[in-house]
Amino acid sequence: MTARPALRIAARLSLAAALAASLAACNAATRLSEVGSGPQLSQIKDPYTQPGYQPVSLPMPTPMPAERNPNSLWRSGSKAFFKDQRAKQVGDILTVLITINDQAQMANETKKSRDNSENMGLPSLLGLESQFKNALPSAVDPSKLIDASSKSSNDGKGNITRKEQIELKVAALVTQTLPNGNLVIQGRQExxxxxxxxxxxxxGVIRPEDITAQNTISYEKIAEARIAYGGRGQLSDVQQPRYGQQIFDIISPF
Structure with a gap:
């Protein structure tokens, strides 16, 4: 092996190693820093300052003028005589009730079969069929010049069985008030x-009217809801394939 091909192979190996190292660098550094102490809890931060935070923008109806009753002791829409304890403005807290008990089962079976056959010949072509023997073998019959056939079949079966059951309660913070009065909430628990x-x-986005007198709301009343429940740590790492196997599964075409 000459020096130039050896340098090329070494460069390719170095590039592959650098790629694998860059993919695992962040997680590996975090795991190394937590050796002997376990995963660290995240600090409480202002959602507005987070890199991925984006204000919600949705189609809004035309604002309606508020009707004022200065001589009335009862506020319209209030469930408490003296004060409404429900969350209504940025910074307020409410409790989200998550109760998911879903089951799904689906089975599909598809079968497909096709058999094609095509024959074509030129027994008579203005007398030129007699000249075929000059260009083609003498055993060729002009009436059977082309004979093609194809056959295909497909048999597919699929079966899906899923069962999910989650029952949780989490406190969420009102982070934004939309022009029509709806509230944007965000909650995190570790x-x-x-x-x-x-x-x-x-x-997600909620309506103030859906908040109960106990300052709670059920998850099915949250529009654009995004619920994520997972974990990280030593047990989660053991359940995941190693970095090399994950990279190989991504780049392997077979």
Whole structure:
């Protein structure tokens, strides 16, 4: 092996190693920093300052003028005589009730079969069929010049069985008030048990009218709801394939 091909192979190996190292650098550094102490809890931060935070923009109806009753002791829409305890402005807190008990089962079976056959010949072509023997073997019959056939079949079966059951409660913070009065909420909860960290995130848009007198709201009344429940730690890392296997599964065409 000459020096130039050897340098090319070494460069390719170095590039592959650098790519694998860059993919795992962030997570590996975090895991190394948590050796012996377990995963660290995230600090409480202002949602507006987070890199991925984006204000919600939705189609809004025309604002209606508010009707004022200066001589009335009762406020319209209030469930408490003296004060409404429900969340209504940025910074208020309410409790989100998450109760998911879904089951889904689906089975599909598809079969397809096709058999084609085509024959074509030129027994008579203005007398030119007699000249075919000059260009083609003498055994060729002009009436059977082309004979093609094809056959295909496909048999597919699929079966999906899914069962999910989640029952959680999480406090969420009102982060934005939309022009029509709807509220944007965001909640996050982290619980660490030994070396495993459980993380719950929920965001969405709610109507103030759907908030109960106990200052709670059910998850099915949250529009554009995004609920994420997972974890990270030693047990979660063991359940994941190693970095090399993940990279190979991504780049392998077979």
């Amino acid at each position: 619980v660490r048990v030994n070396y495993e960290l459980r993380d719950l995130n929920i965001t």
